[in-house]
Amino acid sequence: xxxxxxxxLRFMHRVFEELLHIERRLEPFFRPALNRFTxxxxxxxxxxxxxxxxxxxxxxxAEEKHFDWEEQANDDIIKLMAEQMRGHxxxxxxxxxxxxxxxxxxxxxVTVRDDLPxxxxxxxxAEVRSYPAYVRFAGPGPDVPAxxxxxxxxxxxxxxxxxxxxxxLDDEKFTQDFPAICTPTFVTPNTRxxxxxxxxxxxxxxxxxxxxxxxxxxLDFFMQxxxxxxxxxxxxxxxxxxVPYLLGQGQAMVYSYAPKTEVVRDIxxxxxxxxxxxxxxxxxxxxxxxxxxxxxxxxxxxTDPHRxxxxxxxxxxxxxxxxxxxxxxxxxPKQKFDSAAQFEFAKRLTINPWHCLHDHRPLGNQSRARLxxxxxxxxxxxxxxxxxxxxxxxxxxx
Numbered sequence: 001x002x003x004x005x006x007x008x009l010r011f012m013h014r015v016f017e018e019l020l021h022i023e024r025r026l027e028p029f030f031r032p033a034l035n036r037f038t039x040x041x042x043x044x045x046x047x048x049x050x051x052x053x054x055x056x057x058x059x060x061x062a063e064e065k066h067f068d069w070e071e072q073a074n075d076d077i078i079k080l081m082a083e084q085m086r087g088h089x090x091x092x093x094x095x096x097x098x099x100x101x102x103x104x105x106x107x108x109x110v111t112v113r114d115d116l117p118x119x120x121x122x123x124x125x126a127e128v129r130s131y132p133a134y135v136r137f138a139g140p141g142p143d144v145p146a147x148x149x150x151x152x153x154x155x156x157x158x159x160x161x162x163x164x165x166x167x168x169l170d171d172e173k174f175t176q177d178f179p180a181i182c183t184p185t186f187v188t189p190n191t192r193x194x195x196x197x198x199x200x201x202x203x204x205x206x207x208x209x210x211x212x213x214x215x216x217x218x219l220d221f222f223m224q225x226x227x228x229x230x231x232x233x234x235x236x237x238x239x240x241x242x243v244p245y246l247l248g249q250g251q252a253m254v255y256s257y258a259p260k261t262e263v264v265r266d267i268x269x270x271x272x273x274x275x276x277x278x279x280x281x282x283x284x285x286x287x288x289x290x291x292x293x294x295x296x297x298x299x300x301x302x303t304d305p306h307r308x309x310x311x312x313x314x315x316x317x318x319x320x321x322x323x324x325x326x327x328x329x330x331x332x333p334k335q336k337f338d339s340a341a342q343f344e345f346a347k348r349l350t351i352n353p354w355h356c357l358h359d360h361r362p363l364g365n366q367s368r369a370r371l372x373x374x375x376x377x378x379x380x381x382x383x384x385x386x387x388x389x390x391x392x393x394x395x396x397x398x
Contacts, residue, residue, distance in 0.1 A: 039226050050315060062250050077191065099140070103138060103147075104281055110160055111129070122246075123360045124160060137154065139154060147280045148270075154239070161393055162394070178353070188366075241255045247299065300324045352374045
């Protein structure tokens, strides 16, 4: 009976996915205008409904709350994601469990601005200077699909180098990692709910997590849907940390990367012709063949512990009470980045938000889970690929 039930769910799930894939091909022709007029008003309504059900935990600024379910939830997530990786990849070709498909890894420079307010001059932002960096642009997991058949998700992960000071992890001495994704809120509010999502994802039924009538997460689904869309060029989208970090002791922040440069945005073959398997990489190549690209590195400081929570990452911090402030510029120069050697380098690279200064320690239960989760899943990937972890310094030659 259970097997028959799962077969029915998978059939319904496949129908939904195929309809979504058709919609993804049509989106470039209507989504930009739809976003302009409906995204923010709709997000405000969804966030009001999410907040309506929340209770005030009476926490202070940058204060965390530990839960008795955290360890079990993290155990479940690691087990489920490792099992999923084993089911999707073969030894020697293991990819990451999340943010799986690498569209490109590029060289960059991060330059701290000279007009940053004094209370935000902490950690890497303490002084006006430039840092070398790598930036990895990636798609969703756990597969490596044709770009047009993904779920409308993208990530931009920054690995800053030559960063002095004691780090939270000892496997890298001079790096500071800042991962980000294309939605301003995380797909799950906490690790307990994330474990449920991983369970359904393992069974290729991720949508059931959101629409389960006995345990609905439909508001999170609609919030994600506002930003999950057909990606046109990873170099031209905005990205968000989704989870908070310290900005010096006693002060919390979230961050965002906002594009400043016009980039190639057309998809050859859309809507229903043949589209390149890696059209996102193709558009990145075309863009960086022609000119440099820049992003603003923006910070938003927590000013209200309830309206800007640490432990619930489904809540978007309101900009009307604390706007994003430009803190640095990410400059990506014209370059060639699509060699086989450079993509092999990307497979060895470990992006972990706990590669950080103490002034930028990740906050909240989902970040606490990442401390062990990222380490253990990265170890699985490196072991199955018979390679080892290493710390880049920017001198790598491809």
